[in-house]
Amino acid sequence: MNIILLLIPLSLVLLALGTWAFFWAVDHAQFDDLDTPALSPLLDDPPPVDEHTP
Amino acid sequence: MSSCFHCQEPIPAGLDLRARVRGDLHAVCCIGCRAAAEWIAGLGLDDYYRVREAPAPRAHAVGDYAGWDRPGLARLHVRSRDATHAEVVVLVDGLRCAACAWLIERAIGALDGVHEIGVNTAARRVVLVFDPTVAPLSTLLAALARLGYAAHPLTAEAIDAARRRETRDALKRLVVAGLGAMQAMMYAVALYAGVFDGIDPAVRDFFRWLGFLVATPVVLYSAQPFFAGAWREARARRLSMDTPVALAITAIYVASLVETLRGGHEIYFDSVSMFVLFLLAGRFVEMRARHRAGDVVDAFARLQPALAERLVGETTETVGVHELAAGDVVRVAAGSTVPADGELAGAACRIDESLVSGEATPRRRVAGEAVVAGSLVVDGPAEIVVRRTGADTVLAGIVRLVTRAASERPRLARLADQRAARFVARVFVLTLLTALAWSWIDPSRAFAASLAVLVVSCPCAFALAVPAALTRAVAVLARRGVLVVEADALEALARVDRIVFDKTGTLTEPTIDVAAIEVRRGTRADAIAKAAALEEGSAHPLAAALRRAAGTEAGAYVIASRDEIAAAGVEAVVDGVRHRLGRAGFALGLCAADKVAVAVEDGDALVLADADGVIARFPVVERVRDGVVPLLAALRGDGVKVAILSGDAAARVALVANRLGIDDWRADVRPEDKLGHLRAMRANGHVVAMVGDGANDAPVLAGADVAIAIGEGASLAHASSGILLATPCLEAIAEARAVAQRMLVTLRRNLAWALGYNLSVVPLAALGFVPPWLAAIGMSASSVVVLLHSLRIDVPAASEASGVARAKAGAAHEVTA
Numbered sequence: 001m002n003i004i005l006l007l008i009p010l011s012l013v014l015l016a017l018g019t020w021a022f023f024w025a026v027d028h029a030q031f032d033d034l035d036t037p038a039l040s041p042l043l044d045d046p047p048p049v050d051e052h053t054p
Numbered sequence: 055m056s057s058c059f060h061c062q063e064p065i066p067a068g069l070d071l072r073a074r075v076r077g078d079l080h081a082v083c084c085i086g087c088r089a090a091a092e093w094i095a096g097l098g099l100d101d102y103y104r105v106r107e108a109p110a111p112r113a114h115a116v117g118d119y120a121g122w123d124r125p126g127l128a129r130l131h132v133r134s135r136d137a138t139h140a141e142v143v144v145l146v147d148g149l150r151c152a153a154c155a156w157l158i159e160r161a162i163g164a165l166d167g168v169h170e171i172g173v174n175t176a177a178r179r180v181v182l183v184f185d186p187t188v189a190p191l192s193t194l195l196a197a198l199a200r201l202g203y204a205a206h207p208l209t210a211e212a213i214d215a216a217r218r219r220e221t222r223d224a225l226k227r228l229v230v231a232g233l234g235a236m237q238a239m240m241y242a243v244a245l246y247a248g249v250f251d252g253i254d255p256a257v258r259d260f261f262r263w264l265g266f267l268v269a270t271p272v273v274l275y276s277a278q279p280f281f282a283g284a285w286r287e288a289r290a291r292r293l294s295m296d297t298p299v300a301l302a303i304t305a306i307y308v309a310s311l312v313e314t315l316r317g318g319h320e321i322y323f324d325s326v327s328m329f330v331l332f333l334l335a336g337r338f339v340e341m342r343a344r345h346r347a348g349d350v351v352d353a354f355a356r357l358q359p360a361l362a363e364r365l366v367g368e369t370t371e372t373v374g375v376h377e378l379a380a381g382d383v384v385r386v387a388a389g390s391t392v393p394a395d396g397e398l399a400g401a402a403c404r405i406d407e408s409l410v411s412g413e414a415t416p417r418r419r420v421a422g423e424a425v426v427a428g429s430l431v432v433d434g435p436a437e438i439v440v441r442r443t444g445a446d447t448v449l450a451g452i453v454r455l456v457t458r459a460a461s462e463r464p465r466l467a468r469l470a471d472q473r474a475a476r477f478v479a480r481v482f483v484l485t486l487l488t489a490l491a492w493s494w495i496d497p498s499r500a501f502a503a504s505l506a507v508l509v510v511s512c513p514c515a516f517a518l519a520v521p522a523a524l525t526r527a528v529a530v531l532a533r534r535g536v537l538v539v540e541a542d543a544l545e546a547l548a549r550v551d552r553i554v555f556d557k558t559g560t561l562t563e564p565t566i567d568v569a570a571i572e573v574r575r576g577t578r579a580d581a582i583a584k585a586a587a588l589e590e591g592s593a594h595p596l597a598a599a600l601r602r603a604a605g606t607e608a609g610a611y612v613i614a615s616r617d618e619i620a621a622a623g624v625e626a627v628v629d630g631v632r633h634r635l636g637r638a639g640f641a642l643g644l645c646a647a648d649k650v651a652v653a654v655e656d657g658d659a660l661v662l663a664d665a666d667g668v669i670a671r672f673p674v675v676e677r678v679r680d681g682v683v684p685l686l687a688a689l690r691g692d693g694v695k696v697a698i699l700s701g702d703a704a705a706r707v708a709l710v711a712n713r714l715g716i717d718d719w720r721a722d723v724r725p726e727d728k729l730g731h732l733r734a735m736r737a738n739g740h741v742v743a744m745v746g747d748g749a750n751d752a753p754v755l756a757g758a759d760v761a762i763a764i765g766e767g768a769s770l771a772h773a774s775s776g777i778l779l780a781t782p783c784l785e786a787i788a789e790a791r792a793v794a795q796r797m798l799v800t801l802r803r804n805l806a807w808a809l810g811y812n813l814s815v816v817p818l819a820a821l822g823f824v825p826p827w828l829a830a831i832g833m834s835a836s837s838v839v840v841l842l843h844s845l846r847i848d849v850p851a852a853s854e855a856s857g858v859a860r861a862k863a864g865a866a867h868e869v870t871a
Contacts, residue, residue: 019229
């Protein structure tokens with residue numbers, strides 16, 4: 001049982017690290033737009049402009 | 055160290071400045087604060103210091119605002135209604151509480167030249183209607199600064215930053231609550247297992263302290279909005295839905311801490327974390343819905359580019375959009391955004407106007423046709439003659455209207471607020487009764503039971519029921535090109551049983567029958583080019599039709615001394631010769647008497663003539679607008695009666711009415727008679743919607759229960775109506791009505807659910823059957839149900855399909871064009 005005395009504080013440290021990383025990500029605009037970036041791989045590059053369009 | 059009377063910041067050592075307020079001297083920190091305090095007192099507004107909830111922003115020495123009077127800058131932000139009325143929306147920094155709003159309203163409202171002032175604390179916006187000849191914008195901004203509020207006439211960027219901060223904060227709080235709740239539950243499982251299988255008291259206490267450790271950030275950080283909200287309302291001696299939430303969180307947290315210290319029976323760190331998590335999740339969904347509604351505004355605002363390519367001779371120069379003036383020619387590359395309202399010059403191109411009109415298919419535009427700022431040039435480059443810039447553009451007008459709508463609270467929402475407040479008061483009484491009853495029956499269960507009552511009862515479901523449904527409906531409609539300016543209008547629209555069109559022009563639009571143009575002299579192309587040149591710059595649909603017919607020839611002639619005679623036509627010098635275009639009588643007025651003999655028979659036609667007589671005759675036909683037929687069919691299906699009240703001649707109205715199968719029409723009606731008809735209908739118990747073009751029939755529109763303005767371009771921005779149709783397709787009215795009805799149904803269901811839920815669980819909780827963790831889930835789930843249910847409001851599937859068909863038809867039209 002004594003192992004939890006090591007594992008639990010370890011998990012708490014990891015939790016704190018994760019929270020810090022998340023805050024960092026939010027502050028660096030990683031979560032501002034969740035919709036558009038997900039779509040970009042699905043879209044083709046814009047087709048070259050055809051000079052002969054009427 | 056003492057603090058400043060005005061801003062409550064510490065006073066620098068050695069400074070001795072005093073402000074005289076009500077005869078007493080108060081120490082202040084700087085000259086700015088002294089001026090602010092004495093000004094406020096001088097206006098008799100020193101009550102502010104008694105009722106304020108937050109210290110005033112520190113008054114800085116007043117900066118230089120004169121720059122705002124420069125026409126170029128003012129044009130971007132100020133909209134002129136007429137010479138003495140201008141309107142500006144100002145974002146105010148440091149607007150913290152209702153007392154600030156009160157102070158600004160009184161102090162600025164008392165200034166000379168201020169007609170109207172509206173302050174919205176939540177949105178931190180001040181709407182000012184002022185007389186620029188008496189009080190230039192700079193003096194108003196300086197006055198706000200003198201009070202200590204930094205004022206920024208609203209720009210798109212400002213809305214954006216505030217919203218981004220809100221989203222980020224909410225996301226952080228939500229994730230902290232989520233992580234905290236997960237950990238707390240994990241430790242709680244260990245504790246529950248311990249209850250059944252036995253646990254060493256030392257290990258048990260260890261897990262309890264761990265629970266305390268993870269629940270603390272949840273309560274102190276994540277739950278902050280609830281405490282702040284409850285505190286704000288408590289200071290104003292009001293109850294809100296935050297009040298019981300904040301009390302419950304505090305009670306559970308403190309009680310659990312006490313039990314942990316005492317080594318008592320039950321702790322609830324897991325419950326409190328879950329409670330906060332679920333509440334925040336509900337709020338987050340609500341915020342997203344609210345933002346999505348505001349996204350329309352945002353999208354509009356962001357659409358306007360900051361720079362434009364102005365043509366100077368053969369080359370282009372890059373200038374700020376605010377430097378553009380009417381008459382400039384700008385070049386817009388393919389894929390770029392049109393910077394200002396204007397007309398296409400040069401080659402035809404395809405333009406995507408979806409954000410302004412809701413029309414998904416790019417439209418083909420030819421020279422002479424209007425383009426609106428914010429639309430996207432699909433294949434370019436396009437050359438555009440600027441007509442209107444900045445705050446005069448259609449886009450800016452729409453943004454302003456929607457911003458204003460967003461800062462007004464509709465009647466339904468106000469009712470719901472009152473209801474929620476009453477409900478909270480009842481919950482408190484019930485909690486107290488539960489506590490008293492249980493302490494008499496079984497004191498050991500009194501705390502858990504009254505806690506359960508407090509937690510399980512859900513005023514949020516009440517408070518959210520209305521705004522959630524309204525917000526969703528407004529957002530759905532905005533996407534379809536229907537802009538709801540007054541939220542009350544939506545409620546009325548759902549109940550409408552009479553729709554009145556105020557003129558045939560709303561159902562049809564006049565256009566030139568190109569195939570039937572009669573040319574008496576010269577070539578056909580030449581005649582059309584001359585006519586188009588005469589109509590240059592006119593917003594009349596016939597003028598647009600002429601320019602369309604002329605195509606690239608539109609620029610072939612240069613005109614001089616153009617004169618527009620109302621209800622007759624235009625006169626101008628084309629190619630050195632005086633020409634007239636208009637009704638036959640007017641156009642032939644130029645000719646010598648002997649030439650009139652060969653005149654054309656009168657009729658619905660435009661005649662182009664010079665001194666030598668008729669050059670060409672352009673027959674005018676009425677074309678039924680897009681979507682009118684399906685709209686009428688849909689309305690008939692719903693049992694809504696349609697009528698036309700028109701000021702036009704009887705023959706013309708009869709023609710349109712017969713073609714569309716409308717039995718109830720009146721022609722030759724003057725505006726005051728129209729109002730009378732509307733009143734009579736309303737007196738008979740009908741709910742009436744009036745559809746007009748909004749620009750010149752404001753009084754008539756105001757006489758209906760719902761005013762719907764349709765129109766294109768400039769007229770939309772100036773429309774005075776509850777609902778704006780930004781799409782040329784009238785079928786959107788039927789869709790809007792369907793959505794409004796769905797909204798009312800949803801709203802009623804929401805309220806019924808909130809009531810049913812509370813009635814069924816509160817007694818159970820009072821009797822002690824609901825453990826606190828279940829109460830937390832129940833309360834949060836009930837508000838999530840309300841939100842999810844509101845999200846179901848959407849455009850009915852059938853009309854969605856017809857919308858797709860419409861887009862396809864548009865595309866087909868594109869091909870044939």
